[in-house]
Amino acid sequence: MSQLSPPHLTVTGESVSVSTLSAPARVDTTTDLPTGRRRRLPDLRRWISPLAIVALWQIACETGLLPPDKLSSPWTVLRTGVELAGTGELGDAFVVSTTRVGIGFAVGAVIGLGLGVVSGLSRWGEFLVDPPVQMLRTLPFLGLIPLFILWFGIGEEPKIALVALGVAFPLYLNVHSGIRGVDSHLIEATTALGYTRTERLVHVVLPSALPNTLVGLRQSLGVAWLSLIVGEQVNASSGLGYLINNAREFLRTDVIVVGLVVYAALGLATDAIVRLVERRALRWRV
């Protein structure tokens, strides 16, 4: 049983903890909560080097090795973060940027999922949808910013469009291949057992495409934040990108770092949400 005690889990990822925990949890009705909590207990030894790096950074700043107009010290960054949060500046920027990603993601997800389902399910759908999507996919979509500015101006629309475009492709590709990858033996068996077309779609095709779709979801969320950051660098009068760009004018590296940290936290948070969804939706993969 000593294997189960947290300090011996050398890897924080799921692979190790699953193998040690799966034996007692095999009866499957056991609640996810205790397993999930135990799994997330990190090995403290993994904190040594990150903390050392932050300490070195702090020392480098205090000894003048790193001048504040190149990079502010961690302590200054922390203080600035608290200060910006206090004035509401950070909160406003956060809301603006999150809204952009939210809307862009929703639009892109509907397009990506819709096209993926159409081209995955129907032959004609694939003939008509797949070629243009594959061609557009090869375009470096971040390079479309100049066109987007000409088309949509410099308001919210080009940023949302950029996010939507970035989101749509990974989702499309994964949904499409997920649907195409359905096990033909299952289709044959369910046909012989009298499933209707709709039942085969709901109980066989779509569930079998779900793991791929969730992979696509994670990829596309990563791309969504990247698109937003690039979009906000180019032009913005509000949001985290504006905060960062504005800070550059005044050599406020502390504000820049605060903005970056918030971006990173947002990316991590959305990824964690998808992993949570994954764990629930793919419970059958015992």
Add this chain to the structure above:
Amino acid sequence: MAGVTVRGLTKRFGERAVLRGVDLEIAPGEFVALLGRSGSGKSTLLKVLAGLDTDVEGAATVDGGVSVAFQQPRLLPWRRVWRNVVLGLHPPVGRDVAVRALEEVRLADHADAWPRTLSGGEAQRVSLARALVREPDLLLLDEPFGALDALTRLAMHRLVEGLWQRHRPAVLLVTHDVDEALLLADRVLVLDDGRIAAEYPLDHPRPRRAADHIDIRAAVLADLGVTDRATA
């Protein structure tokens, strides 16, 4: 009137005819085993009867509903066991029906399990429950014990025999295990080169033992091209 009537059934894949004029009748409630070497067309015939292959010449009619259990259980891994049993039924039925069907294969306590947690034999029993809950007039079994270990296979023989006696569907068991056919069937057919090459009625009372029908065993093996006298 017959449960299954097949007349002059021919199936071609391009130039090659896999079935060439198969005639076959199965009475309601009759247990027929279909033997044949690999590539003799057994599985093709079963697919035609299951309605999975309609691109054929000749006639194949089945009186009533058909259900199938395959060599691999082919359960939906993302639906719980009881849902696997009753999904696709029209009109839809509840969990109680599924649990009753699972009781018959002694798996009622696994009703809420995910299929991937089952052993090979358990999954195959779920597949049987799924086939039987449809109350078929014809039950097609496509080498359903082929992937199981020897001990599990013996237990499954008894289980299938019992289920058949209780529900009395016509059964077509496709297999290449001669002993299994002799143990379970009312009649053994040997498919060779796309035709029914031989037919043996079996009348030994049930439950049978391995030694019953020892004479027919030799004849069937000869039909299948196995003539090693040293093993007899």
